[in-house]
Amino acid sequence: MLTPLFSLTQTPDELILKLHIPLADLSNSEFLIEDGIVYFGAPPYYLRLELPGSVVEDEDYIQFRLESGDMFITMTKSTPGEHFEDLDLLSRFVINPASKNTASKAGIQVLDSTAVPPEGKTDYDWFLELPEEINSVNNTDEDHMNVEIVKYPYGFAASKSGLFVDKPETCLPIDLPNPDFCPPLKRHQLQLQSVRDHFQAEHYVADYYETEVSANALRQSIPWVENKHGGPEFSDEYRYRLTVLSTHALPLLPPSPSDIDSTEEVKLEDTRTFVYLGLVDLLLAYTYDYRVREGDENCESGWVIAKIAATLSWLELFPNLPTLLRSFYERTLTYPLIRNWKLCRKVQDDVASLLQHENAKAWILYILLEIRRMLIDYPGYYIFVDLFLDDYIVWLQKSASAYILKHLGEAIVSVKMKKADVNLPLRKIEQIAAEALEEEEALAENLGGISLNS
Numbered sequence: 001m002l003t004p005l006f007s008l009t010q011t012p013d014e015l016i017l018k019l020h021i022p023l024a025d026l027s028n029s030e031f032l033i034e035d036g037i038v039y040f041g042a043p044p045y046y047l048r049l050e051l052p053g054s055v056v057e058d059e060d061y062i063q064f065r066l067e068s069g070d071m072f073i074t075m076t077k078s079t080p081g082e083h084f085e086d087l088d089l090l091s092r093f094v095i096n097p098a099s100k101n102t103a104s105k106a107g108i109q110v111l112d113s114t115a116v117p118p119e120g121k122t123d124y125d126w127f128l129e130l131p132e133e134i135n136s137v138n139n140t141d142e143d144h145m146n147v148e149i150v151k152y153p154y155g156f157a158a159s160k161s162g163l164f165v166d167k168p169e170t171c172l173p174i175d176l177p178n179p180d181f182c183p184p185l186k187r188h189q190l191q192l193q194s195v196r197d198h199f200q201a202e203h204y205v206a207d208y209y210e211t212e213v214s215a216n217a218l219r220q221s222i223p224w225v226e227n228k229h230g231g232p233e234f235s236d237e238y239r240y241r242l243t244v245l246s247t248h249a250l251p252l253l254p255p256s257p258s259d260i261d262s263t264e265e266v267k268l269e270d271t272r273t274f275v276y277l278g279l280v281d282l283l284l285a286y287t288y289d290y291r292v293r294e295g296d297e298n299c300e301s302g303w304v305i306a307k308i309a310a311t312l313s314w315l316e317l318f319p320n321l322p323t324l325l326r327s328f329y330e331r332t333l334t335y336p337l338i339r340n341w342k343l344c345r346k347v348q349d350d351v352a353s354l355l356q357h358e359n360a361k362a363w364i365l366y367i368l369l370e371i372r373r374m375l376i377d378y379p380g381y382y383i384f385v386d387l388f389l390d391d392y393i394v395w396l397q398k399s400a401s402a403y404i405l406k407h408l409g410e411a412i413v414s415v416k417m418k419k420a421d422v423n424l425p426l427r428k429i430e431q432i433a434a435e436a437l438e439e440e441e442a443l444a445e446n447l448g449g450i451s452l453n454s
Contacts, residue, residue, distance in 0.1 A: 001046035003094065003247075005240050008052065008087040013080045015055055020236075021045050022069030031064075031073070033057040037095065048095040052087060054078040088234055088362040089397040094246035119401040122256045124273055126321040126411040151180050154315040156391035157275050158184075159251030163387075173306060173381050175313045184317045191314040191327070192423055199334045199424055205433045207339045214340040217291040222350050224363045231359040232366035241369060241393075248394045276400075276408055277318040278311040279364070279392060280351060284328045285309040286367050287350045292338050302378025305371055307335045312384050321411055322421075330422050341419065341426070348412060355409025361402055368393050 005020040021042055029042035034057065038049040054077070055061075061076040077084075086092065153161045164171040164180050171179055175194060176187055207213050223232070234242075254272045285308035289301050298304075308331050310316040318324040325348065332347075333339045357363055372389040375381040419426040 001041075002044050003243055004040075004045040004047055005236065005243055006047065006049070006090065007234075007239055008084075008090070008093070010077075010084055010087065013077055015051065015053070015075045015077060015084065017049070017073040017075070019045070019047070019071040019073070020069060021071055024071075026066075031062075033062070033075070050093050050095055051075075052093060053082060053084040086361055086397075088231060089365060090239060090242040091246040091248075091394055092397040094243070096247050117399065119256060119272075119399055119404065121403045122401065123407070124257055124276070124404060126273070126277075126408060128273070128320045152183050154179060154317075155387040156278075156395070157251050157253050157272075158317060159391075160387060163383075170383050173313070173383060174315065176315055179315055187314055187316055188323075191310050191316060192330075194314075195330045195334050196423065199330075201429045204333060204339050204426070205429060208341075208430060208433070209437075214338050214343050216294055217338055217340075217343055218346055220291045220294050222287070222290070222353075224354050224357050224359075225350060229358060231362040234366065234369075238366070238369045241372070242365075242397075245390060245394055248390055250391060250394055250398070253395075253399065274317040274319065275395070276404060277321065277324045278316075278388070279396075279400075280321075280355075280408065280412070281309045281311040281316070281318065281324055281328065282371060282388075282392070283351045283354060283364065283367060284347055285312075286371055287347045287354075288332055288336070288343070291343065291347065291350075292336065299377070302374040302376075302381050304336050305374060306378075306381060306384060308332055312388065315387075321408075321415060325412070325415055325417055326422055329417060330424055333422070333424060333426075345417065348415075348417065352409045352412040355405045355412065360405050360409075361396060361400065364405070365393065365396055368396065 004024075007018045009016045009018070017038065019040065024042035024045055026042055030039070031041075032039040033051075033055065036051050036054065038047070038051060040047045040049070055075040056078055063074040065072040065074070151161045151165075153159060162180060164174075176182060176190065179187075182190070253275065256272045282305070285305040288308060289298070289304045292304075293301065306312045308328065310327050310331060311318070316327065318327070328348075329341075329344045332344050333341070354360060354363055354367075368389060372385055372393065375384045375389065
């Protein structure tokens with residue numbers, strides 16, 4: 001049986017379910033609402049849907065309309081005027097039959113799989129302090145890289161491992177060397193060193209003084225900032241993807257802070273903090289790319305997003321918000337076309353606004369679908385979809401907490417990044433450039449005062 005493409009909309013008093021069923025045998029169809037669950041069947045289509053709110057289940061209050069292969073089912077709300085939340089999160093409403101634990105695909109080993117309940121109002125410490133060595137680029141101990149015995153997990157919720165052992169060609173888009181045998185702390189140290197090796201002072205100085213290069217990106221309007229109360233428009237392509245992903249099983253998530261004993265010593269990969277921070281990393285990279293391409297399509301977007309987001313290119317697990325923001329600033333000032341501090345600050349503000357938006361989950365879901373499409377369009381980058389995007393898309397709808405996202409946005413607002421905070425000598429470079437410019441201007445002035453007759 002096929003799950004039909006569907007959408008949910010509402011008026012103050014009604015809920016409308018739209019089903020795209022061009023091949024349906026309506027002479028053999030059935031429809032039932034019972035205990036808040038819709039049952040629809042019309043070969044070859046079948047759908048079992050948990051409604052987002054209470055409706056009158058009496059047949060006299062249900063209307064059907066057919067139009068060009070679409071069926072519109074209008075249901076009356078039990079409480080007129082009630083607003084049903086998050087109607088765009090389609091995967092959240094589909095009820096799937098109990099699925100067996102399937103074999104891993106494409107060499108990705110899922111450690112565990114289970115139905116994940118929504119997370120409530122849990123308070124996270126986004127500023128958890130860590131040992132100094134996590135931000136050190138001087139630790140060159142290679143023991144972990146040479147002894148290939150222990151495999152370390154990566155991907156969404158650190159739930160996958162062993163992908164690159166037998167298929168090394170799949171790790172080409174990933175900058176991390178030998179990813180299966182590199183622990184999280186070492187990944188971060190290698191990523192820091194790589195940024196230092198690739199940072200170009202000349203490019204940074206050029207963008208620092210040639211302000212017109214970043215002017216359009218800084219002026220670019222952002223849809224969720226302009227539309228403070230509305231949500232995005234999902235294309236049929238994206239709704240279809242959400243319908244397909246409704247059967248996607250999530251891996252077992254690490255515990256949330258409320259489930260961890262305060263006296264218990266836990267590893268970074270054993271907490272859920274890095275799952276939320278990895279999402280922010282993706283949002284920052286996407287928003288930077290959106291500003292630079294001025295909202296237009298760009299064939300390089302997949303590369304830009306993967307390069308800026310160390311969650312993707314280095315399989316990073318971020319322990320706290322300052323470390324994440326530091327990584328975003330450093331990578332944005334090192335790899336993409338426009339390398340501008342003010343642009344980084346602007347993007348940080350954009351993402352903070354996104355997380356605090358009243359329709360935050362709908363906007364974030366739309367962005368994740370956009371990133372997914374961009375990564376698929378860029379040759380070789382589909383691996384990131386398997387490692388992260390599909391899981392993030394389903395997790396956001398079924399488990400992620402709007403309360404936690406909002407408070408994470410507030411935490412981002414509170415972080416005032418300074419140039420001294422990043423592991424790049426920006427102030428020193430600016431000072432040297434300013435002195436060189438003064439000398440050049442003085443030389444030009446002296447040369448201008450020389451007369452040919454003197």
